[in-house]
Amino acid sequence: MIVTRGLTKRYGRVLAVDHVDLDVREGDRYGFLGPNGSGKTTVVRMLLGLVYATSGDIEVMGKPVPSRVAEVLPQIGALVEGPSCYGHLSGRANLALIDASGQARGPLGRRTRRKRIAEALEQVGLAGVDSRPVKKYSLGMRQRLGLAAALMRAPRLLVLDEPTNGLDPQGIREIRDLLTELNRAGTTVFLSSHQLGEVELLCTRVGIVDRGRLVLQQDLDELRAPTGRVVVHTPDADRAAALLDGLVEQRDRDRLVVAEADPAAVNARLVTAGLRVSEIGPERRSLEDLMLSVTGSGSDRIDAAGRRPGPGRSGPGEVAERAGEPAANAAGQRADGEAADRASTAGEGADDTGEPGGDSQ
Amino acid sequence: MIAVELVKLARRPRSWVSIALLCGLPVLVAVFVAITHLAPPPGQGPVLLSAVLSNGSLYPAAALAIVLPIFLPVAVAVVAGDTIAGEAGSGMLRYLLARPVGRTRLLVAKLISVIVYTLTAVVAVAGTSYVTGRLLFGTQPVAVTSGGVAGPGLAGGAATSLSGTTLTPADILVRTAGAIAFIAVSMLGVAAIALFLSTITDSSLGAALGALAALVTSQVLVTLNAAGSVSPYLPTRYWLAWVDFFREPVLWRNIDRGFAVQGVYVVVLLGAAWANFATKDITS
Numbered sequence: 013m014i015v016t017r018g019l020t021k022r023y024g025r026v027l028a029v030d031h032v033d034l035d036v037r038e039g040d041r042y043g044f045l046g047p048n049g050s051g052k053t054t055v056v057r058m059l060l061g062l063v064y065a066t067s068g069d070i071e072v073m074g075k076p077v078p079s080r081v082a083e084v085l086p087q088i089g090a091l092v093e094g095p096s097c098y099g100h101l102s103g104r105a106n107l108a109l110i111d112a113s114g115q116a117r118g119p120l121g122r123r124t125r126r127k128r129i130a131e132a133l134e135q136v137g138l139a140g141v142d143s144r145p146v147k148k149y150s151l152g153m154r155q156r157l158g159l160a161a162a163l164m165r166a167p168r169l170l171v172l173d174e175p176t177n178g179l180d181p182q183g184i185r186e187i188r189d190l191l192t193e194l195n196r197a198g199t200t201v202f203l204s205s206h207q208l209g210e211v212e213l214l215c216t217r218v219g220i221v222d223r224g225r226l227v228l229q230q231d232l233d234e235l236r237a238p239t240g241r242v243v244v245h246t247p248d249a250d251r252a253a254a255l256l257d258g259l260v261e262q263r264d265r266d267r268l269v270v271a272e273a274d275p276a277a278v279n280a281r282l283v284t285a286g287l288r289v290s291e292i293g294p295e296r297r298s299l300e301d302l303m304l305s306v307t308g309s310g311s312d313r314i315d316a317a318g319r320r321p322g323p324g325r326s327g328p329g330e331v332a333e334r335a336g337e338p339a340a341n342a343a344g345q346r347a348d349g350e351a352a353d354r355a356s357t358a359g360e361g362a363d364d365t366g367e368p369g370g371d372s373q
Numbered sequence: 374m375i376a377v378e379l380v381k382l383a384r385r386p387r388s389w390v391s392i393a394l395l396c397g398l399p400v401l402v403a404v405f406v407a408i409t410h411l412a413p414p415p416g417q418g419p420v421l422l423s424a425v426l427s428n429g430s431l432y433p434a435a436a437l438a439i440v441l442p443i444f445l446p447v448a449v450a451v452v453a454g455d456t457i458a459g460e461a462g463s464g465m466l467r468y469l470l471a472r473p474v475g476r477t478r479l480l481v482a483k484l485i486s487v488i489v490y491t492l493t494a495v496v497a498v499a500g501t502s503y504v505t506g507r508l509l510f511g512t513q514p515v516a517v518t519s520g521g522v523a524g525p526g527l528a529g530g531a532a533t534s535l536s537g538t539t540l541t542p543a544d545i546l547v548r549t550a551g552a553i554a555f556i557a558v559s560m561l562g563v564a565a566i567a568l569f570l571s572t573i574t575d576s577s578l579g580a581a582l583g584a585l586a587a588l589v590t591s592q593v594l595v596t597l598n599a600a601g602s603v604s605p606y607l608p609t610r611y612w613l614a615w616v617d618f619f620r621e622p623v624l625w626r627n628i629d630r631g632f633a634v635q636g637v638y639v640v641v642l643l644g645a646a647w648a649n650f651a652t653k654d655i656t657s
Binding site: 057060061062063064081082085086088090092093094095096097098099100101105109110112113114161 | 374376377380381384385386463464465467468469470471472473474475652654655656
């Protein structure tokens, strides 16, 4: 559905997107994740032919972009960086104007416009919207209207950038259900987001981008497969640790991480020894752990002296190894590194403030 | 797409308010002049105004002379500056292009909507001021004399040789139409500047002000003797040449040059606007 090869975009000296090789298959619900400023939106814009790549190829539905983008865009519904509307017009008038822009005939022509607008509004939960101008809409209503605009032509591919921005939990749920339903009916969904929860609940496949590079692209099921360790919560943590000596990799009060794949076996050992178990299960990596382990902080965090916390740049080649690392370890290292970073920054700060005082004396 | 742009233009309150203001100013002037009968002496004040007292049919031309220096260029610059930059500023540009609307198509549609706006404004001013003129002023035959019509103060010598010729109503109509066409083309030059700037910036205000800055610069240089070598190429140099339509016979020299200069500006700037817009990264 979407294939990019070596996709690169350079704005002056800034490398916004760096050799990204996306592979979105038909029928995917693809979550495109990354910290703020990591290049997600630039990639989305390049897919839609709004921004021209510095180098690399893009293919959407088998057609090269941007040279033949006009052929594929009618089959794409897009929501890029928030919805936009003409504030002085009503929601319906906005949709009608957008639909009238760019010629279309047959089933997507002017005759079916009213019906398609009504359907799209129904889908996003705005069926009863009145004729007040869009500038009076709430953020959530605008978001829904933007989605309606994307859905109006029953697209084969939905490219959505932060589609649930501004929606309440109820609304987020509704949109998620809607997207899942559309996906079942054959629509490929490409969702760009920094909200992990949203992606985790909706997507079947994720691509993680960090500072312009695609650092990971995999099916979510594989990523979230059990790590081969068991997490035990027990009030008798000391005795449990002694019993499972050598297998306990981590201990945090009454929470133990045990290097053993089968929770049932661990449970049996503990219970046989007369120890109480309050909670037990296989350890799974959360998307958050994964994300934190492969990405640095977003571009909205500015540290002193150009220092950026988190792991250094990782090439695509390292991804597989990284993905194989125990999650807690990776996350733990990262947290330590960040703490050390902060500490040293704070120390410098203290020095700085100390010096002028010394001079004045 | 052209129809869509025209609908957008028509549904914007701003379009109508600006045209209403443009029409309102000459009416205001006419009321004052009609009540006091104090027309500015020939050669001073707005062009042709002194001739209006005797014949209201000339008032459209006088009205255009009133709005031409500032009001009309401001309105056109605002509308033309808003074309691309306005869509970019509201965030609609990315959705229009992803619709898809071809970039060239969008630019052409915007250009046509600006032309329609300009023509509507000029014709509306002419129309309302014709009615105003007929109602408030007399309808005596117009004598083209040095003291009457030829009051612009420029090239006054040419007008003295034409004294005494009477203009028929049909004559006035044709000449006014010519003046309207000339002014519309002059405004198209303004629109081209604003449209080009509109493809560069994402701020419609910036594009409009940029175009006005260019016009003010041009106006200053036109009056500056030291800048005489460049003055024939300035966009506002021949703005007032439409007055020559009301001479007998019509003085074509400056009119032709005015059309030519505006034509070059329009072609070059629209070409630049297209080249810039067609290859631009849309990051708004």
